[in-house]
Amino acid sequence: MDYEEIEKGKVHSLGEIVEYVPDGVVNKTVLKKPTGKIDIVSYDTGKGLTGKVYPFDTFVLLLEGSAEIIIDKKVNEVHAFQGIVIPAHSTFTIKAIERFKMLSITVKSGYE
Numbered sequence: 202m203d204y205e206e207i208e209k210g211k212v213h214s215l216g217e218i219v220e221y222v223p224d225g226v227v228n229k230t231v232l233k234k235p236t237g238k239i240d241i242v243s244y245d246t247g248k249g250l251t252g253k254v255y256p257f258d259t260f261v262l263l264l265e266g267s268a269e270i271i272i273d274k275k276v277n278e279v280h281a282f283q284g285i286v287i288p289a290h291s292t293f294t295i296k297a298i299e300r301f302k303m304l305s306i307t308v309k310s311g312y313e
Contacts, residue, residue: 207231216264219243221300226250231304240305244268249296259287259307266301270294 207213207229218241219227226248231239237257241264261270262284270277271294272287278298279285287293 205230206233215241215304216302219302221245221302224248236310237306237308239307241302242305243302244295244297244300246297246300249294251294251296252292253294254290254292255287255307256289257307257309258289259305261285261287261295262304262306264302264304267298268301268303269296269298271296 207218213231218231219229221227221243222245224245224247226245227243229241231241233239244266261279263279263281265281267278267280270279270285270287272285273291273293277285281301
């Protein structure tokens with residue numbers, strides 16, 4: 202994964218920060234601080250992230266495409282311009298229904 206932040210003080214088109222890679226996942230860090238992290242991620246169709254648990258709340262906003270986001274066994278279908286909060290300490294899975302790009306914001310407050 203690439204943890205170099207994007208250039209500060211410059212306008213960026215969120216959908217153009219990452220490209221799709223056939224059969225792949227691409228992550229670009231927008232901002233990373235001790236209190237949280239913002240990433241733009243692209244997933245090709247069928248790709249995903251399974252069985253993850255993070256100790257912090259994460260907000261996910263789809264910029265394009267569609268994903269299935271399962272949080273503690275509850276299935277949520279999320280489409281472009283829709284978002285969902287993944288609560289801290291929840292088991293979650295993300296799978297591309299169709300290729301998609303998302304903005305992911307993790308907030309590390311309170312250190313639950």
